[in-house]
Amino acid sequence: MADHAVQNFVLPKEYCKSRDKKEKMKKPKQLLQAYRQAPWRVQLQWLGFFLLGVVLVAAVAGVYLNLSARASSAGRAIQSLENKVDAYQREINDLSTRLAYISSSEQMYLRLKDTDLALLDPKQAIYIEVPGFISSPDIVLAPPAEVASVQTPVIKSQYTNSLWDWFVENIWFAYEKPSVDLTEVEE
């Protein structure tokens, strides 16, 4: 009877909907709980992620510091080298000027007198022919301005081109090559 009563008992429609909804919500929660990690593991993961972040930041900062330190060091080296270049340039100038002074016309004349040498008497000059002798050439302090010249390649391009180069040059852009007027060449 009781069973019958139970069987014949019909729950209100609203209640059934509500119960179904709760059931449905209950299932995912149960799943979530089944796979949730232990809290200490989660904390450890967070700590790991944090430490990874710290390490990454430290690594980037380290690289940055290293680079900036090297850049600074290079900068100082550049300054130092430029100072050295300037100093050497000044020394070269000094030495050139000193050499010019030591070998100046006046100094050479004084040295000539000290060594009991005398200027050549033009009337005593003897001229002889020296085969192959070339009188002092013009002073060359720097190479002359270069004239642009086109060097002829020793090896033809056919021997150095890759297949792709050959294809691009002779097939792909073949139509762009100027045609040769044979009559003009023959003339």
Place this chain on the structure above:
Amino acid sequence: MKPANWSRYLIISGICLLVIVGIIVQMVRIQNLPGSEIILAQSESLSGTTQIIYPDRGKIYDRWGHLLAGDETTYEIGIDLNQVSDPETIATVCASVLGLDYSTVLGYARTKAGDNGQYYIVLDNFVDSEKVEQLSILQTQYAEMPVKRHVVNPSLSGLMWSPYTKRSYPEGSLASNVIGFYGFLDRIDGRGFFGVEETYNDLLAGTPQTVYVAYDPQRVKANMDLPEGASLVLTIDREIQSMAENTLEEAIDWSGAEAGTILVYNPEDGSLLAMATTPRLDPNEYWNYGEVFPNPTPFNRAISKSYEPGSVFKVITLAAALDAGAVTPETTFYDPGYIEVGGYYINNWDGSAWGTQDMTGCMQHSLNVCLSWIAQQLGADQFYEYVRAFGFDRNTGIDLSGEIHWPIRVPGDEQWYEVDLATNSFGQGIAVTPLQMVMAVGALANEGKMMLPHVVKSMVIDGHQYEINPVVVGTPIKAETASTITELLANSLENESSNALVEGYRVAGKTGTAEIPTQYGYSSSQTHTSFVGWGPVDDPKFLVYVWLEKPEISIWGSEVAAPVFQDVVEKLVVLLGLPPDSVRRELVAE
């Protein structure tokens, strides 16, 4: 579920956010403050500085590469007031080593840093390396002295020196009239004065560059390669220049002349091998300019002083007449001792009549009457046309600053009179510079081609050497005329047994004796003596011009200038390696 302390997190985050927003707002506000640009400029000035870098001034060489003008290191001595610890020692050392006034240096060294905005005081400039070396040794010695209790060591801390270059002329006054000088005392606006230093100032100076020099080592960049100013190779031969200057000095001493000029010129290409004039200045001490060149003494008389050349001008008149066909070498003229032109009587230099003379005789005896007659045969229009063609109406265009020319008077000008044709024909009443004469006469020695005189042979710019090509500025006479007059003048010298003749070498030339115009008329007691000559006659390689002003020993060019020409040429042929004519012909024949 929210954590229990969520609200605290929110509060802390809010505060942080507010701080960040506040900082950003303040940054934006500071960036846009009216004085933000000043702050920015201050920060920029602390991070680096902008400097103008001046390239080294180009060097000047003679034609064989001997340095005539270069650079040497010199120092500025100063005090960094922030670093001074022992003013007395600084003052003592500066007084003893640099010769500075002790009390003045002490006063500077005791100045508190920042007083009147001073942090650095310049004590001395242009201090040479030896003195700086002494200072350096003393500074090191003091710094390395052992520290003892209750004893204060002397210190040169704060005393600084910084190097820079200054112009230097190792040859002293040699060729200074050609080189000029550079005003190195003005370290910012220094420039070249006179000579090639002025003419080529911009090239020699190069192009200054403005660079940013960062104090932050991370922002330091290598300075761009700054090419030094262009270097010049002159046509001047140091040995020939020295010889010409020494010979000129000796000639002035011997003749008692007031001043002089000797030019050695290559008529084939217009290059000047030597340009010796007086007075000369040591460009290392250019501040003596006022003493050496009292007003109105020109820096280079060869280009900046015109004078009536006298009889050397007769070669121009005769060349013009021969070229125009007005006379031939065989044309004869009867010289009665005077000629009347435009109502004035022209006489010979000795006032006598020389009878019948051909053109060689006219030149040999330097007959004014004959040359006046020749000019008349040529006609005024043609005569002045030739004078213009020889370049006497303009500057030669030499690459030296300060060149002048005296305008010529020609028919049609208000101040031209008929007699001017006669006087001009023998070099009076017309003013020229020695270089104008050299350029014009050079045409006679170079098959009629007149070359542009120049003193720069080549330039080195940005690592490349550029040769200066000779330039023909005109062909006033035909090649045959040039050959004819050269032969004629060589004969006239030989017939005259001139003091200008050089043993072994056939030369052509002409003496000149010019009266000097004064406010009372021409003075016969004071003259300009000159000689222009070239050789060897069959293949001229040199042209030498000698001009001695107001000699005391004699008033005649033949007695004063001609022997100097001989002296110069005798030495010149050795320096040029030019064998005597006979040897040269033998060598050529072989």
